[in-house]
Amino acid sequence: MSYAIGQRWLSHADSELGLGIVVELDGRRVSVHFPAVEEERTYATDNAPLTRVKLREGDALHTRDGRKLQVLAVHEEQELLIYEVAGEGQRELLAELDLDDHIDLATPRQRLLASQYDGHAAFALRMATAEHLHRLQQSGLRGLLGTRTALLPHQLYVANEVGKRHAPRVLLADEVGLGKTIEAGMILHRQLLSGDSRRVLIMVPASLQFQWLVEMRRRFNLQFALFDDDRLMESGEGSNPFEDEQLVLCSTDLFLDPTARALALDAEWDMLIVDEVHRLAWHRDSVSDEFRFLESMAAQIPGLLLLTATPEQVGLEAHFARLALLDPERFHDFAAFEEEESQYKRWSSLTDALDRGEKPQGLPADIDPEAAPERQVAALLDRYGTGRVLFRNARASVGGFPTREMQPHPLPAVDSPVYQHLYPDLHVDTEQWLQEDPRVAWLVSQLKALRPEKVLVICAKADTALALESYLQLRAGIRSAAFHEQLSLVERDRAAAYFAEQEQGAQALICSEIGGEGRNFQFAQHLILFDLPEHPDQLEQRIGRLDRIGQKERIFIHVPYIEGSAQETLMRWYHEGIDLFRSSCSAGDMILGEFKESLEEQLREQNGAFEALLRDTADFTERARKELSEGRDKLLERSSCNAEQGQALGTAISDIEDPDTLGAFLRELCDVTGVEHEDLGDSSSVLRRGEQELLEIFPEVPEDGCTVTVSRDEALAREDWIFLGWEHPWMENAMTTVLGSALGQASVGAMKLKGVPGGSRLYELLFTVSLSAPRALGLQRYLPLAPQRILLDASGRDLSKLLTHERLNERVEKVPRGTVSKIVRQLREEIETRIDDAEAQFAGELETRQKEAAQRYGEQMDEEIARLSALRAVNPAIREEEIENLRLRKEAGLVALGTARSTLQGVRLVITR
Numbered sequence: 001m002s003y004a005i006g007q008r009w010l011s012h013a014d015s016e017l018g019l020g021i022v023v024e025l026d027g028r029r030v031s032v033h034f035p036a037v038e039e040e041r042t043y044a045t046d047n048a049p050l051t052r053v054k055l056r057e058g059d060a061l062h063t064r065d066g067r068k069l070q071v072l073a074v075h076e077e078q079e080l081l082i083y084e085v086a087g088e089g090q091r092e093l094l095a096e097l098d099l100d101d102h103i104d105l106a107t108p109r110q111r112l113l114a115s116q117y118d119g120h121a122a123f124a125l126r127m128a129t130a131e132h133l134h135r136l137q138q139s140g141l142r143g144l145l146g147t148r149t150a151l152l153p154h155q156l157y158v159a160n161e162v163g164k165r166h167a168p169r170v171l172l173a174d175e176v177g178l179g180k181t182i183e184a185g186m187i188l189h190r191q192l193l194s195g196d197s198r199r200v201l202i203m204v205p206a207s208l209q210f211q212w213l214v215e216m217r218r219r220f221n222l223q224f225a226l227f228d229d230d231r232l233m234e235s236g237e238g239s240n241p242f243e244d245e246q247l248v249l250c251s252t253d254l255f256l257d258p259t260a261r262a263l264a265l266d267a268e269w270d271m272l273i274v275d276e277v278h279r280l281a282w283h284r285d286s287v288s289d290e291f292r293f294l295e296s297m298a299a300q301i302p303g304l305l306l307l308t309a310t311p312e313q314v315g316l317e318a319h320f321a322r323l324a325l326l327d328p329e330r331f332h333d334f335a336a337f338e339e340e341e342s343q344y345k346r347w348s349s350l351t352d353a354l355d356r357g358e359k360p361q362g363l364p365a366d367i368d369p370e371a372a373p374e375r376q377v378a379a380l381l382d383r384y385g386t387g388r389v390l391f392r393n394a395r396a397s398v399g400g401f402p403t404r405e406m407q408p409h410p411l412p413a414v415d416s417p418v419y420q421h422l423y424p425d426l427h428v429d430t431e432q433w434l435q436e437d438p439r440v441a442w443l444v445s446q447l448k449a450l451r452p453e454k455v456l457v458i459c460a461k462a463d464t465a466l467a468l469e470s471y472l473q474l475r476a477g478i479r480s481a482a483f484h485e486q487l488s489l490v491e492r493d494r495a496a497a498y499f500a501e502q503e504q505g506a507q508a509l510i511c512s513e514i515g516g517e518g519r520n521f522q523f524a525q526h527l528i529l530f531d532l533p534e535h536p537d538q539l540e541q542r543i544g545r546l547d548r549i550g551q552k553e554r555i556f557i558h559v560p561y562i563e564g565s566a567q568e569t570l571m572r573w574y575h576e577g578i579d580l581f582r583s584s585c586s587a588g589d590m591i592l593g594e595f596k597e598s599l600e601e602q603l604r605e606q607n608g609a610f611e612a613l614l615r616d617t618a619d620f621t622e623r624a625r626k627e628l629s630e631g632r633d634k635l636l637e638r639s640s641c642n643a644e645q646g647q648a649l650g651t652a653i654s655d656i657e658d659p660d661t662l663g664a665f666l667r668e669l670c671d672v673t674g675v676e677h678e679d680l681g682d683s684s685s686v687l688r689r690g691e692q693e694l695l696e697i698f699p700e701v702p703e704d705g706c707t708v709t710v711s712r713d714e715a716l717a718r719e720d721w722i723f724l725g726w727e728h729p730w731m732e733n734a735m736t737t738v739l740g741s742a743l744g745q746a747s748v749g750a751m752k753l754k755g756v757p758g759g760s761r762l763y764e765l766l767f768t769v770s771l772s773a774p775r776a777l778g779l780q781r782y783l784p785l786a787p788q789r790i791l792l793d794a795s796g797r798d799l800s801k802l803l804t805h806e807r808l809n810e811r812v813e814k815v816p817r818g819t820v821s822k823i824v825r826q827l828r829e830e831i832e833t834r835i836d837d838a839e840a841q842f843a844g845e846l847e848t849r850q851k852e853a854a855q856r857y858g859e860q861m862d863e864e865i866a867r868l869s870a871l872r873a874v875n876p877a878i879r880e881e882e883i884e885n886l887r888l889r890k891e892a893g894l895v896a897l898g899t900a901r902s903t904l905q906g907v908r909l910v911i912t913r
């Protein structure tokens with residue numbers, strides 16, 4: 001190519017010089033001025049390391065006066081280029097002299113033509129990154145990968161079912177300790193990654209704030225900001241502190257303050273999560289301020305997750321009131337709801353009959369009698385069960401829990417009527433009570449006998465816990481800690497941590513009832529119920545502290561009681577009437593409702609009718625259990641978990657996570673970009689920032705390095721290591737940084753290829769498809785965004801199938817830099833033509849993909865809209881808003897599909913030797 005004064009050239013030997021201008025021509029020498037560095041260089045014309053900069057139609061250009069414009073056409077006059085560009089509102093002509101002196105070669109084509117190329121490892125990394133990103137996106141498992149959790153089918157099923165919904169509104173009511181926090185975390189993670197939710201508020205009882213904060217961080221890499229009164233005060237006049245953070249966690253108590261309530265209502269949220277929601281008091285005649293606040297929040301926030309293990313702890317009507325928060329249209333008539341509950345058995349027998357392959361009578365008219373039985377069952381559950389709103393897994397169906405052993409400890413009666421009460425300590429002076437109550441001395445000797453086993457002691461009241469703890473500590477020399485509502489949050493967490501400490505920690509933690517909800521103490525095997533709570537569900541909550549996921553050993557439940565007292569009466573009623581110490585029961589509230597009066601009478605003073613009460617309770621319990629297990633619980637079990645699907649999700653996650661592939665990719669990533677890594681094993685390594693990093697892919701790696709693992713199993717065993725799964729924010733950042741950079745965009749190499757004469761050329765190109773649509777539309781499932789590799793020879797023949805990328809990688813070798821620029825200069829035209837060919841080839845392919853996607857997407861959306869509309873006719877659990885939303889999604893999706901664009905990600909020129 002010949003030179004002319006005023007032309008713009010780039011030095012491929014030293015791209016730091018920026019874009020030069022030919023200023024002098026003198027026979028065989030050319031002088032170029034580089035304004036960016038204010039230097040002038042002179043080269044021999046026959047081997048100057050210079051590349052002519054010639055932009056193309058569609059390229060972006062930057063002007064000297066800082067404007068970014070798009071090239072519409074390129075003209076040449078007297079060897080100088082004139083760019084026709086889209087200026088402000090009109091076309092404009094721009095001489096190449098006006099190009100910015102700091103050039104940024106943005107496309108692989110430009111970089112290859114300017115001989116700005118990288119080694120093969122960088123090209124291969126770029127290809128691998130594009131392919132992995134695509135694989136992850138289209139897996140349908142987004143949000144479920146990379147969380148530090150064991151793959152438990154019941155949780156995966158719920159997380160997948162709810163997580164994929166738009167603005168999900170559900171009650172997560174798994175039995176105690178089955179992992180509702182984890183389910184909520186997975187749903188949230190999924191919603192955040194899909195872009196469905198951005199701003200989230202979590203409200204939990206004060207005693208659980210820290211636990212939630214830690215669980216969200218260590219299991220999901222979600223950093224919540226903890227809000228308390230002080231944090232609310234910090235914000236300046238007129239600004240809303242809740243708007244400063246995207247993810248906010250706070251105690252429900254914070255909203256006792258009307259200002260806090262007003263601020264939270266004023267902020268915009270996508271999702272609200274409320275733990276232990278049964279604690280927000282609701283009664284037909286008196287609704288608490290907290291509940292009213294929740295009602296207002298629920299009415300304006302699209303996504304709502306309510307969590308409780310004991311939905312009926314404060315009665316069926318309160319349970320109904322919470323369902324009404326989720327879906328006021330569906331749950332508006334309590335009497336009708338009670339009536340519906342009585343129908344559950346009917347639907348349950350129908351689903352059973354369908355399962356057995358029968359053709360049962362009495363199928364509702366809207367269920368297609370000719371449809372496959374699985375579809376009929378799904379439709380029944382969907383339309384007539386509590387399917388869409390309520391999820392409740394039972395430990396009996398989840399399985400794998402250890403057995404519970406109840407050990408009653410009768411203690412001699414005391415000669416004072418006070419000790420006939422359930423809670424004698426409320427009626428006597430503390431000092432006197434500590435001396436007189438035989439349970440106190442028993443507790444001391446029991447703890448000594450159990451040493452060094454960890455023991456959780458639960459009693460109803462904070463004052464009891466306080467008195468017992470100081471007695472144990474000061475007078476009996478037992479290492480213990482107290483946990484009750486009179487302690488500050490920090491003190492409570494400190495007490496729980498002291499108890500958890502294996503070597504030097506407390507042997508016993510003495511909790512009031514608040515210790516009985518939400519906390520994790522599954523490292524202990526012994527539970528002492530110093531007294532008993534008045535509601536069966538509270539007893540369930542207490543036992544659930546130990547009997548929860550992660551408990552591997554048999555659990556011992558010790559119940560001391562004074563013989564002949566109300567304590568014995570209540571213990572026997574729970575034990576012989578409901579068998580509650582050994583197995584959980586979802587009918588607790590119903591049973592209590594039935595026998596409350598008779599029980600209270602017996603608790604005041606046991607009489608001859610007690611044995612009959614026990615028998616009646618046992619009979620009622622058996623019937624209730626049977627009825628529920630055949631009706632409501634059975635339907636719930638079916639809609640809360642499809643074990644097969646849960647299992648399949650687990651397998652699919654393991655397959656896609658594949659630590660071997662991830663480990664190899666991580667090593668490649670570090671090697672190419674210059675991050676130091678020291679491998680500790682197949683799946684773990686220490687990462688350190690390298691001295692000469694090409695790209696900042698892991699900006700958050702600390703100065704002195706950190707240990708990471710790519711294996712979920714290892715991550716569960718080593719909580720101090722970072723689980724660098726595919727969805728870890730570091731990994732996502734690393735991958736998008738690679739693709740967003742110029743690294744590996746252009747590469748040149750040589751190889752020997754049998755039967756192919758030396759000097760032949762191969763062009764390997766990689767295209768990706770991008771879709772500028774909200775992630776929440778989920779269009780990736782319809783439009784294959786798979787990257788496409790195209791391999792052409794010098795004449796444009798497609799060799800993609802004949803010679804794989806891997807084979808090229810194995811054989812390709814370096815070519816000296818000087819030689820490359822000469823070759824590139826000679827092949828300039830061929831390079832341009834082959835890239836054009838490949839672009840045209842892929843544009844055709846993309847058009848076909850788009851057409852097919854639009855058809856599939858349209859059909860599926862129509863089907864879904866029709867299905868939901870039909871469902872809505874029989875099951876008002878489906879909101880009109882959901883259907884309207886689907887219609888809008890369909891339209892938006894079809895428009896967005898048309899905007900898909902292809903991008904040339906990389907090009908490699910291989911010359912045969």
Ligand SMILES: Nc1ncnc2c1ncn2[C@@H]1O[C@H](COP(=O)(O)OP(=O)(O)OP(=O)(O)O)[C@@H](O)[C@H]1O
Pocket residue numbers: 148149150151152155174175176177178179180181182183308309517518519520544545548549550
């Ligand atoms: N998939 C999982 N992988 C690892 N640990 C888990 C998993 N699911 C639950 N856990 C652990 O099991 C315990 C119980 O889980 P979680 O606190 O979520 O239960 P919950 O149903 O909310 O309990 P509660 O009914 O007491 O409120 C916690 O220690 C939690 O970290």
